[in-house]
Amino acid sequence: xxxxxxxxxxxxxxxxxxxxxRWQQRYYVCQETEQQLANPAATIFFYCGNEGNVEMYxxxxxxxxxxxxxxxxxxxxxxxxxxxxxxxxxxxFSAASLRYLSHEQALADYAVLLDDFKRKHKMVRAKVIxxxxxxxxxxxxxxxxxxxxxxxxxxxxxxPVLSFHSSDKGPWRSEKYWEIVTRDASGAAGSDERCVPLxxxxxxxIDSMGASESGRESLAALFRLCEPLASPGEVNDLKLFxxxxxDTMAMGxxxxxxxxxxxxxGKLPPWPVREACKLLSSCGDCKAENLLDSLCSxxxxxxxxxxxxxxxxxxxxxxxxxxxxxQWCTEMLPQETYFKRDGKRDxxxxxxxxxxxxxxxxxxxxxxxxxRGWIEQLYGGLEGIKRASNIIFSNGEFDPWAAGGxxxxxxxxxxxxxxxxxxxxxxxxHLDLFFSHPADPPSVKKARQMEVACISKWLHWxxxxxxSKQRMGAVPISQDD
Amino acid sequence: xxxxxxxxxxxxxxxxxxxxxRWQQRYYVCQETEQQLANPAATIFFYCGNEGNVEMYxxxxxxxxxxxxxxxxxxxxxxxxxxxxxxxxxxxFSAASLRYLSHEQALADYAVLLDDFKRKHKMVRAKVIxxxxxxxxxxxxxxxxxxxxxxxxxxxxxxPVLSFHSSDKGPWRSEKYWEIVTRDASGAAGSDERCVPLxxxxxxxIDSMGASESGRESLAALFRLCEPLASPGEVNDLKLFxxxxxDTMAMGxxxxxxxxxxxxxGKLPPWPVREACKLLSSCGDCKAENLLDSLCSxxxxxxxxxxxxxxxxxxxxxxxxxxxxxQWCTEMLPQETYFKRDGKRDxxxxxxxxxxxxxxxxxxxxxxxxxRGWIEQLYGGLEGIKRASNIIFSNGEFDPWAAGGxxxxxxxxxxxxxxxxxxxxxxxxHLDLFFSHPADPPSVKKARQMEVACISKWLHWxxxxxxSKQRMGAVPISQDD
Numbered sequence: 001x002x003x004x005x006x007x008x009x010x011x012x013x014x015x016x017x018x019x020x021x022r023w024q025q026r027y028y029v030c031q032e033t034e035q036q037l038a039n040p041a042a043t044i045f046f047y048c049g050n051e052g053n054v055e056m057y058x059x060x061x062x063x064x065x066x067x068x069x070x071x072x073x074x075x076x077x078x079x080x081x082x083x084x085x086x087x088x089x090x091x092x093f094s095a096a097s098l099r100y101l102s103h104e105q106a107l108a109d110y111a112v113l114l115d116d117f118k119r120k121h122k123m124v125r126a127k128v129i130x131x132x133x134x135x136x137x138x139x140x141x142x143x144x145x146x147x148x149x150x151x152x153x154x155x156x157x158x159x160p161v162l163s164f165h166s167s168d169k170g171p172w173r174s175e176k177y178w179e180i181v182t183r184d185a186s187g188a189a190g191s192d193e194r195c196v197p198l199x200x201x202x203x204x205x206i207d208s209m210g211a212s213e214s215g216r217e218s219l220a221a222l223f224r225l226c227e228p229l230a231s232p233g234e235v236n237d238l239k240l241f242x243x244x245x246x247d248t249m250a251m252g253x254x255x256x257x258x259x260x261x262x263x264x265x266g267k268l269p270p271w272p273v274r275e276a277c278k279l280l281s282s283c284g285d286c287k288a289e290n291l292l293d294s295l296c297s298x299x300x301x302x303x304x305x306x307x308x309x310x311x312x313x314x315x316x317x318x319x320x321x322x323x324x325x326x327q328w329c330t331e332m333l334p335q336e337t338y339f340k341r342d343g344k345r346d347x348x349x350x351x352x353x354x355x356x357x358x359x360x361x362x363x364x365x366x367x368x369x370x371x372r373g374w375i376e377q378l379y380g381g382l383e384g385i386k387r388a389s390n391i392i393f394s395n396g397e398f399d400p401w402a403a404g405g406x407x408x409x410x411x412x413x414x415x416x417x418x419x420x421x422x423x424x425x426x427x428x429x430h431l432d433l434f435f436s437h438p439a440d441p442p443s444v445k446k447a448r449q450m451e452v453a454c455i456s457k458w459l460h461w462x463x464x465x466x467x468s469k470q471r472m473g474a475v476p477i478s479q480d481d
Numbered sequence: 482x483x484x485x486x487x488x489x490x491x492x493x494x495x496x497x498x499x500x501x502x503r504w505q506q507r508y509y510v511c512q513e514t515e516q517q518l519a520n521p522a523a524t525i526f527f528y529c530g531n532e533g534n535v536e537m538y539x540x541x542x543x544x545x546x547x548x549x550x551x552x553x554x555x556x557x558x559x560x561x562x563x564x565x566x567x568x569x570x571x572x573x574f575s576a577a578s579l580r581y582l583s584h585e586q587a588l589a590d591y592a593v594l595l596d597d598f599k600r601k602h603k604m605v606r607a608k609v610i611x612x613x614x615x616x617x618x619x620x621x622x623x624x625x626x627x628x629x630x631x632x633x634x635x636x637x638x639x640x641p642v643l644s645f646h647s648s649d650k651g652p653w654r655s656e657k658y659w660e661i662v663t664r665d666a667s668g669a670a671g672s673d674e675r676c677v678p679l680x681x682x683x684x685x686x687i688d689s690m691g692a693s694e695s696g697r698e699s700l701a702a703l704f705r706l707c708e709p710l711a712s713p714g715e716v717n718d719l720k721l722f723x724x725x726x727x728d729t730m731a732m733g734x735x736x737x738x739x740x741x742x743x744x745x746x747g748k749l750p751p752w753p754v755r756e757a758c759k760l761l762s763s764c765g766d767c768k769a770e771n772l773l774d775s776l777c778s779x780x781x782x783x784x785x786x787x788x789x790x791x792x793x794x795x796x797x798x799x800x801x802x803x804x805x806x807x808q809w810c811t812e813m814l815p816q817e818t819y820f821k822r823d824g825k826r827d828x829x830x831x832x833x834x835x836x837x838x839x840x841x842x843x844x845x846x847x848x849x850x851x852x853r854g855w856i857e858q859l860y861g862g863l864e865g866i867k868r869a870s871n872i873i874f875s876n877g878e879f880d881p882w883a884a885g886g887x888x889x890x891x892x893x894x895x896x897x898x899x900x901x902x903x904x905x906x907x908x909x910x911h912l913d914l915f916f917s918h919p920a921d922p923p924s925v926k927k928a929r930q931m932e933v934a935c936i937s938k939w940l941h942w943x944x945x946x947x948x949s950k951q952r953m954g955a956v957p958i959s960q961d962d
Contacts, residue, residue: 015496017811017849018580099499108858115858146627148868149861330498368498377589377596380630387629 001065001075003030003058008116010081012088012100014108023081023088025109028058030075032068043073043459044118044128046151048110048143050136051324054079054086057136060260062435063155064131067452071459073129078113080106080139082323095366098326103139103333104378110139111147129455133157133430134401135333137393145379145388153390153418153458155451156406157430161393162382163334163404164375174339176403178243178346184250184273184398185347195277198286199246199347202295203239205288210235222292224300226311237314240337243348244320245299247336249273252302253398253428255439259305261429266305270439273398276301329362332370334404382410390418392454394447396427420454422447482546482556484511484539489597491562493569493581495589504562504569506590509539511556513549524554524940525599525609527632529591529624531617532805535560535567538617541741543916544636545612548933552940554610559594561587561620563804576847579807584620584814585859591620592628610936614638614911615882616814618874626860626869634871634899634939636932637887638911642874643863644815644885645856655820657884659724659827665731665754665879666828676758679767680727680828683776684720686769691716703773705781707792718795721818724829725801726780728817730754733783734879734909736920740786742910747786751920754879757782810843813851815885863891871899873935875928877908901935903928 010025027049045064047057058077068075079086082093082101089097118124130151132140137159144154165171187193209215216229219238229235249272252261259267269275276298283294303312319325321335328335338358341351359369380387385406395405408421424431425443432447491506508530526545528538539558549556560567563574563582570578599605611632613621618640625635646652668674690696697710700719710716730753733742740748750756757779764775784793800806802816809816819839822832840850861868866887876886889902905912906924913928 011852013497014855015583015585016494016580017583017847017852018577020850096499099497102496102498104496111858112854115854147859147861149865150858366498369501371492371498373593373596374495377592377631378628380628384630 001030001032001068003028003075003077008113010109011112014105014112021088024086025081025113026054026079026084026086027113028054028075028077030058030065030068030077032074039072040123040125042123042126043071044114044123044126045071045073045075046110046114046128046130047075047077048106048130048132048136048139049078049080049083049086050132050134050139051080051083051322051327053084055084056260056264057133059264060435061131061133061433063433063448063451066436067455071455076114076117078110080136081109093323095326095368098323098366101323101326102330103135103142103327107139107143107146110143111150114150127152127459129458130154131157131433132159133433134159137161137430138333141385141388141391141393142379144391145384148389153392153454155392155394155433155455157394157433158396158399158401158405159393160334160401160404161379161385162406163401164332164381165372172404174334174336174403175342175345177336177339177400178247178341178348180398180400180403181243181247181250182345182347184253184400185246185277189253189273189398190271191274191277192281194281196347198280198283198291199295200343201286202242202291203343203349205292206235206239209288210238218289219292222289223296224311226313234314237318239349240318240320241312241314242295242299243341244337245302246273246276246347247400248302249276250398250400251429254431254434255426255441256437258434260434262302262305266307268301268305272301326366326368329358329366329368329370331375332372333375334401336400382406386411386414386417386419388414388417388419390454390458391420392451393419393421394424394427394430394432394451395421396424396429396431398426398428399430401429418454418458420450422450482511482513482549484509484556484558489594491590492593495586495593502569505567506562506594507535507560507565507567508594509535509556509558511539511546511549511558513555520553521604521606523604523607524552525595525604525607526552526554526556527591527595527609527611528556528558529587529611529613529617529620530559530561530564530567531613531615531620532561532564532803532808534565536565537741537745538614540745541916542612542614542914544914544929544932547917548936552610552936557595557598559591562590574804576807576849579804579847582804582807583811584616584623584808588620588624588627591624592631595631608633608940610939611635612638612914613640614914615640618642618911619814622866622869622872622874623860625872626865629870634873634935636873636875636914636936638875638914639877639880639882639886640874641815641882641885642860642866643887644882645813645862646853653885655815655817655884656823656826658817658820658881659728659822659829661879661881661884662724662728662731663826663828665734665881666727666758670734670754670879671752672755672758673762675762677828679761679764679772680776681824682767683723683772684824684830686773687716687720690769691719699770700773703770704777705792707794715795718799720830721799721801722784722793722795723776723780724822725818726783727754727757727828728881729783730757731879731881732910735912735915736907736922737918739915741915743783743786747788749782749786753782807847807849810839810847810849810851812856813853814856815882817881863887867892867895867898867900869895869898869900871935871939872901873932874900874902875905875908875911875913875932876902877905877910877912879907879909880911882910899935899939901931903931 008025009022012021054077128151130140130143137156140154141156144151185191185195220229253273257267280294280298283290327333341348343350393406395402406421411419411421424447426441431444489506490503493502535558609632611621611624618637621635622637625632666672666676690700701710734754738748761775761779764771808814822829824831874887876883887902892900892902905928907922912925
């Protein structure tokens, strides 16, 4: 299958008319043969691009590629506005320029892009299945919920669609996120039993050293930081930097080497949290300096995945979110740096932020204040999901985002509507979307089978009657209902 | 039942965050007893206000009042932004101020208003049924389609949801609208057989007289105009004025006297088109002057419904649409003054307007250009409606808006999903929504029964088990699923 880059002149503001600006949206079309474009009954697998360069999703969404042929499907990967090369205002990410960044605008982009694509290629009857992982999975589910005439069904992998206040479930417990990160580092998830206690032991040591200038010098040296730690505030940045390493490795806690969570620069080893915990637990007497030195080795698995970093940089963006922080500051799309920690049920240090502080942050950074109830008003929380149709949600045992996902038990009554959920033991962040790998646990194979079965059902797919007469690579005509 | 006016501080722009302005939205709450507010299981009948003062819908939507008691329902009538007293920018209707006028914003208003209302009154589990007629019916159907977690079902009366280009039905034939107006004036609809030919005869006479200054003076006198006809262009305004009278009387072609289409100033007689045709047909020799004099009497049924107009004013707004023209100029919500006429299949004079002319008009008047495909991209045309659930569409034989409505045969396969349609013989514009009247044709009684049956089904309504123990006016607890 080959993928080609394409561009679409997209509406800037779908929900207002005074500004009729357009911008160039990037997408990729992948197909086996050129014939699929001419095939009015082809299937389209559509990836709902999330907050990154769309090429990353092309490289990693094996589920779409591996099942394209059996559904005679062509693939479209759409890039989300303001990310990758789909930049309505170029590299201007000022608050004023971000005003058209919202998931509603992104979904409308996808609707308009698909509608135009299908008309242009004379395939208006082609059926579309939406795919997405993480925020892309939220988009995938929401795309089906709001545009059911455009997508037959949606695969929503590791999509934290319930990480919001909900009338039926009450306020979301964001603490659960960091508890899952912690669990990944525990014996229950196959990590060294000493790991969680050792991480916990490190915070008071860091705090104590961070209180003095000489202590901060030692800390900077122990953690091989490129810049000195100028203040106790920067020591807090270091602590978050460490916590975020465990967070990222928990998301990326896959059974095979992967560069998905390193942004493509170097690979994490298989089961990176277990590996990090092994490094941490090799701390000898595990007194102050040895402990922190081992902790540095542990987080360097991620931060020096490329192996060529002479020293580590603390990020300047303390939200770790880039412009995603705008999406948090508006619709409160989830960003774990804002989630609660108590240091008891999780292995980190206590953290909480009040609504007022969030408002102040968002107001001063972007001139906006979040509308907290909006996502629930728009989608109806769990109740809304149960009334939707043709969506399969997947969540992984090792993935902290499972904290905001749809549980199997929560939608068991909605199976007749095609709303299903699958739990992936030993699965990290949307493992099911990746290319198959010999190290895959049986759970993810089963999840993928369920997803494919759902797609078959949604498409009313029947195998072509005489497959022996099909040329290799030719496109059988799909059976319509 | 008593209704009280209430106000809600509403979000100005639901789809953007840079502007966090609020405005005061008006709504009315009608209930039998105050107890309903405290009843967590009460039903809410919600009227989706359309392009007018909401009090008009309260006065005329008898269907909601007459069925409130049997469903233990309280009523909410929400006023649409920019209409009535719900004015985000007061009386400033400049193009810049209208930028937040769209049906998506209005639906989001209704979602947020209802969510807030239910929380405030501790009735978050109350089930909501949406009602609406005409544009309000479109809103009602679309509300169910986009916010199914908020409304259990929708009564969409005379809602021209298919008056748009549609992938499955092709371009909409707007001519059909004026053909139905014409049919109302024909023997098939009970009007004098001479009516349609006489209307047709009048146009060349008006054109011929309108070509000269003395002819225009005679025309102004014959039609009792308050101002002279200064130019042939104004003669065209007169012709449209006449056509619009037949249009409005066709919409208001009810079997009883009604002030719904006169804006409350004076009443149209029962079957006003028949009455107008009778007046027109009493033209004696029906030569030029007698014909036009009778035509003036016919249209005066509407334009002098109050009986106190010494002369008639041609409207200054040639679109007959007010700020609705902005909704046409953006989302192309239907406005019949732009619909085609050929003068052959209808009794009027040929008219058509190109996309380019519409664009020019909209650009110069509002600085906007319509996005023609948008409504279909958003709702999916007929295909989208068939995939929706719990909506009953009604259309009337005498109502020109039936041209863009959902036909019974079109959704017969969607009945299992609760999507139904009913055809009202001898019904004009959403007759079914009005208070019952002794002159109601059997068809509308049947339509109302169907609507009530749908609501029962959507609410899983069961009659209270021991009605004899209920105090009169007390509120039985609804049975949940």
